[in-house]
Amino acid sequence: MAVYERTYSRYQGPLTSTSTRFLILPKYAFREVFASKWMLAFLVLCFVFPLWCCAVIYLSNNADFLALFPNLDITQFLKIDADFFFTFLQVQAWYAFFLSLFIGPGLVSRDLSNNGLPLYLSRPFSRVEYVVGKTTVLAIVLSAITWVVGLLLVTMQASFVGWGWLADNLRLVFGMFVGSWIWILTLSLMSLAISAWVRWRPVAAFAMFLVLLGGLFFGSTINLLFRTEVGDLLNLIKVIFVLWASLLGVDSGLETSVFSASVVLLLYWGGFLYMLNRKIRAYEVVS
Amino acid sequence: MSATHMTEASPAGGVDWGLVGRQIVGILRMELRNQLFSRRAFALYFLAFAPVGIMALWAASPVPDKLALSGPIDASRVYAFVFQGYLSTSIFLSCLILFMSLFRGEILEKSLHYYFLSPIRREVLVAGKYVAALIAVTGVFAVGTTTLYLLTMSPWGLGELGRYLFSGPGLGHLITYVSIAVLACIGYGAIFQLAGQLFKNPVSVAVLLWAWEFINPFLPSLLKKLSVIFYLNSLLPVPVAAGAFAIQADPIPAWVSVPGVLLLTAAVLALAGWRARNMEISYGSDD
Numbered sequence: 001m002a003v004y005e006r007t008y009s010r011y012q013g014p015l016t017s018t019s020t021r022f023l024i025l026p027k028y029a030f031r032e033v034f035a036s037k038w039m040l041a042f043l044v045l046c047f048v049f050p051l052w053c054c055a056v057i058y059l060s061n062n063a064d065f066l067a068l069f070p071n072l073d074i075t076q077f078l079k080i081d082a083d084f085f086f087t088f089l090q091v092q093a094w095y096a097f098f099l100s101l102f103i104g105p106g107l108v109s110r111d112l113s114n115n116g117l118p119l120y121l122s123r124p125f126s127r128v129e130y131v132v133g134k135t136t137v138l139a140i141v142l143s144a145i146t147w148v149v150g151l152l153l154v155t156m157q158a159s160f161v162g163w164g165w166l167a168d169n170l171r172l173v174f175g176m177f178v179g180s181w182i183w184i185l186t187l188s189l190m191s192l193a194i195s196a197w198v199r200w201r202p203v204a205a206f207a208m209f210l211v212l213l214g215g216l217f218f219g220s221t222i223n224l225l226f227r228t229e230v231g232d233l234l235n236l237i238k239v240i241f242v243l244w245a246s247l248l249g250v251d252s253g254l255e256t257s258v259f260s261a262s263v264v265l266l267l268y269w270g271g272f273l274y275m276l277n278r279k280i281r282a283y284e285v286v287s
Numbered sequence: 288m289s290a291t292h293m294t295e296a297s298p299a300g301g302v303d304w305g306l307v308g309r310q311i312v313g314i315l316r317m318e319l320r321n322q323l324f325s326r327r328a329f330a331l332y333f334l335a336f337a338p339v340g341i342m343a344l345w346a347a348s349p350v351p352d353k354l355a356l357s358g359p360i361d362a363s364r365v366y367a368f369v370f371q372g373y374l375s376t377s378i379f380l381s382c383l384i385l386f387m388s389l390f391r392g393e394i395l396e397k398s399l400h401y402y403f404l405s406p407i408r409r410e411v412l413v414a415g416k417y418v419a420a421l422i423a424v425t426g427v428f429a430v431g432t433t434t435l436y437l438l439t440m441s442p443w444g445l446g447e448l449g450r451y452l453f454s455g456p457g458l459g460h461l462i463t464y465v466s467i468a469v470l471a472c473i474g475y476g477a478i479f480q481l482a483g484q485l486f487k488n489p490v491s492v493a494v495l496l497w498a499w500e501f502i503n504p505f506l507p508s509l510l511k512k513l514s515v516i517f518y519l520n521s522l523l524p525v526p527v528a529a530g531a532f533a534i535q536a537d538p539i540p541a542w543v544s545v546p547g548v549l550l551l552t553a554a555v556l557a558l559a560g561w562r563a564r565n566m567e568i569s570y571g572s573d574d
Contacts, residue, residue, distance in 0.1 A: 038491065098494065101490065101494065102490065102491070200388075200392070200395050201488070201490075202387065202388075202391060202488060202489055202490050203327075203384065203388065203392075205490040206380070206383060206384055206387075206490070206493065207330075209380070209490075209493070209494070209497075210330065210334075210380055213376050213380060213497075214334070214337075214376065214380070216376070217338075217372045217373075217375075217376035217377070218337060218338070218341065220372065221338060221341055221369055221372060222341060224365065224368060224369070225341065225342070225345040225365070225369075226345065226348075
């Protein structure tokens with residue numbers, strides 16, 4: 001065909017439904033994420049503790065194993081209750097943080113540093129869909145190592161003890177699901193917001209590290225100097241632990257109230273959303 | 288003979304140290320401006336002076352009475368605790384951000400080839416960049432450590448502070464703390480500079496090193512010696528309790544720990560120089 005005959009014509013192919021358009025982003029992002037063997041290895045490592053929990057649940061319900069210790073009440077050590085699942089979530093929270101440290105910063109920073117945002121936003125694709133799409137990448141991976149395996153463990157325990165146990169512990173199911181999502185959303189928003197502002201991937205990861213470590217250090221210094229527990233509110237991990245303890249109905253061992261922890265978390269979310277709103281735009285003014 | 292060798296070799300055939308010195312001064316001039324007055328420097332100032340701000344609030348408030356501290360001697364125990372956090376959080380993270388971005392930052396900004404095209408030996412470039420970052424970070428943290436120390440001891444009045452400093456152990460302790468801060472910058476700086484040269488994504492290295500330093504109190508005596516923090520903690524004038532599960536190990540005397548850190552630094556810098564000599568830039572894969 002001669003060049004002069006190449007005129008504009010509208011795309012005639014099938015269109016992706018508007019409701020599922022954001023899923024295009026995870027589809028391509030996963031290819032990059034799982035291209036790294038180190039990432040895959042770390043993801044496998046994230047399932048080591050759930051596997052250990054699985055063994056504990058199995059052994060605590062195994063009559064032959066319990067019979068090996070006739071003079072010892074082994075169930076005291078292998079007690080499967082809300083505290084057990086609280087510990088499970090606490091451990092997986094750290095894995096989730098490190099996973100988001102590796103995956104999160106590259107999600108937005110590449111688009112921004114290569115001026116790729118106009119390419120997304122010049123299409124029928126909104127800023128909200130962009131953020132939701134990028135969040136979905138992290139949400140899917142982090143869900144797999146938090147609430148999905150958590151609920152599998154709950155199901156395993158219920159299948160051993162009886163479904164009545166599940167009915168008695170519905171709060172556990174709810175707490176694990178909602179608690180995990182709180183952490184997933186926090187990590188996703190934090191990594192997207194930081195990587196939108198700090199465009200270098202490694203520096204963005206350091207900044208995430210700084211938010212967590214800095215909160216830990218500054219919080220404990222304030223607590224020590226002022227004989228208070230207010231410093232715990234700077235520590236994102238402790239804030240989350242307070243909320244989880246409340247959701248699961250266990251004692252977190254912290255004096256921070258659920259209300260103040262919720263307010264602080266909402267402030268964090270608000271800050272991250274504000275940061276995203278400032279940077280995720282189809283144009284950029286370079287001064 | 289290449290241009291590099293022509294400019295650096297003296298007529299007698301040896302290295303023209305005068306020229307090397309002038310080249311390092313030239314690099315220092317450019318790098319110091321980058322390290323101290325760029326946006327990246329904000330993290331350095333925040334990490335160095337935010338704890339100072341908290342301590343200033345503490346010193347100004349009537350809280351010291353509530354802590355039942357009798358004077359500067361008691362306060363030195365509080366300072367020892369705060370300094371340990373300062374060392375493992377503020378100094379560690381600042382060195383991480385500054386030294387890792389010495390080469391990695393230039394690669395991400397696609398500007399390292401300007402240095403490589405100029406007639407400077409790569410080893411001189413490594414030394415110049417290292418010294419510039421070291422001057423910036425040690426300067427800031429020497430001021431930070433001193434201010435933090437004086438503020439901790441100040442609530443009992445200037446007279447008591449003067450007596451503690453000049454008639455008691457105060458001045459000796461202060462000099463030791465500043466020396467530890469400087470030594471930490473020297474050791475961590477060299478390691479992070481090399482990591483920035485060796486790895487495309489130095490975050491994994493940083494996280495591993497942080498985890499290793501974090502679990503140091505719980506490691507057996509032999510493994511403790513494979514970290515920087517153990518040698519630094521050995522120099523602390525007021526020891527800090529490591530916690531219930533910590534494994535005690537004899538502190539290393541200063542005449543071993545100081546040269547130990549310096550020798551490690553020299554070895555790591557030599558490796559960094561060798562790496563720089565063989566370094567090839569591929570900007571395309573580093574975003």
